[in-house]
Amino acid sequence: MSERGGQPMTGTGVSRVEIPADSLFGPENMPYGVFAPPDGDFRVGCRLGDMVLDVAALLGDPVFARPELNGFLAQGHERWREVRERLRALADTALPTDAVYPVATVRMALPVRIGDYVDFYASIDHATNLGRLLRPDSAPLLPNWRHLPVGYHGRAGTVVVSDTPVIRPRGQRRTASGTPDFGPSQRLDIEAELGFVVGCGSPLGVPVTVDAFTEHVFGVALVNDWSARDIQAWEYQPLGPFLGKSFTTSLSAWITPLAALTRARVPLPTQHPQPLPYLRGTEDFGLDIDLAVSWNGDVVAHPPYARMYWSPAQMLAHLTANGASIRPGDLYASGTISGPGPSQRGSFIELSWGGTQPVMVNDQTRTFLADGDEVTITATAPGTEGRRIGLGEVGGAILPARDT
Missing domain, CATH: 3.90.850.10 (Fumarylacetoacetase-like, C-terminal domain)
Structure with a gap:
């Protein structure tokens, strides 16, 4: 269970994300975006190789189920560090298959609500x-x-x-x-x-x-x-x-x-x-x-x-x-x-x-x-x-x- 509440998704199967040797998106990178899976709602994702990780599903934190990163950004520097460390650790494990989507199959949205x-x-x-x-x-x-x-x-x-x-x-x-x-x-x-x-x-x-x-x-x-x-x-x-x-x-x-x-x-x-x-x-x-x-x-x-x-x-x-x-x-x-x-x-x-x-x-x-x-x-x-x-x-x- 996430320390901020909610149950992480367990999925019906698990597998490791295969990262091509020449990928620019290895676990040392892992940028954030807002994506929608096929027939799904927009939420926060993290890119690993050629896949997008559903962060809300993996961490069980509802702040990542929103269609923008603003809520997470507002949590501060220490929280950014904790989440990054958790996601990098998960990148080395088998992940629920229903929390991982090929980049080519998702829709992307503006990652933040921009005030200024x-x-x-x-x-x-x-x-x-x-x-x-x-x-x-x-x-x-x-x-x-x-x-x-x-x-x-x-x-x-x-x-x-x-x-x-x-x-x-x-x-x-x-x-x-x-x-x-x-x-x-x-x-x-x-x-x-x-x-x-x-x-x-x-x-x-x-x-x-x-x-x-x-x-x-x-x-x-x-x-x-x-x-x-x-x-x-x-x-x-x-x-x-x-x-x-x-x-x-x-x-x-x-x-x-x-x-x-x-x-x-x-x-x-x-x-x-x-x-x-x-x-x-x-x-x-x-x-x-x-x-x-x-x-x-x-x-x-x-x-x-x-x-x-x-x-x-x-x-x-x-x-x-x-x-x-x-x-x-x-x-x-x-x-x-x-x-x-x-x-x-x-x-x-x-x-x-x-x-x-x-x-x-x-x-x-x-x-x-x-x-x-x-x-x-x-x-x-x-x-x-x-x-x-x-x-x-x-x-x-x-x-x-x-x-x-």
Whole structure:
């Protein structure tokens, strides 16, 4: 019986989960998601190899029978550790066959109920590239960029689970004459990002310090912050991104616990000038995560997260520095992940250099997204057992704009 009540499922038969030797989802990983088995209701699952474990059935805990992870996230860091240890122990045993489902047979849902979504701009390479593209006669980085993690509030209600179709947005675009018109975006783009899922919340008025990051953030998930560059370029001054960003943001179905990424921790790049005291800590770190961006099946970029200038902990500290509270299930993302090389750029505006240097995709020259295009972002990181682990994927296909 679970220590939190309820009877675990015993099933009509038991068998061990066979994990392929090259699997990115061994017991050192075991990300969480929300799934529904065939003809069943949504509940919390844990991925092991090519199978999904029904956590509520195995542990007998009703918090996992809900169609979201928020209740579990709110239980805190020590509970996250206990459950992870229990599931890793179960992975080495024979499990009830009616608590284990092939990944290919289940439906996946958004893993958390997202109350707030914040997007940052933490890659120095991405910020430099966009500065050169958008402000060619000025310094690439604006004066504040090296002093704080720049960010904006997104629209939580349009964050969708991976593989949800993306409808081409309509909006105002500036024409060659300088006047606006209204219609479908012609410069639809991606942003390959890493998202951070809040577990424990914080009270209003109490900032979260850099060193408290691991007590508050449960795990990471891949994000694609789809962007309409022509809408964005017309609207963003002086208040920043709005309709060019808020139409859809895709989130991976799987959340990788921070505990699975301890071997992926790396030192931050040198930050100059030194950040203000509230952005400094004794245990801050970056993450060695390698992404791959696939456009209609062709891998066109390998953005390296280890290059990110601002750390996940610094982003959270800045997000709450004014006393803003956080809640279980809140999401904040890194902003586009890019490296210094052309093949490391995490957006198509960078890859095509504003549309002036087309990219080869399936033997065709391309700049921005066309209707019918599909984009999939995957990632791997060093695992705790000396082999790489996977962060799942985030994908989506572009559908034509709808008539008003």
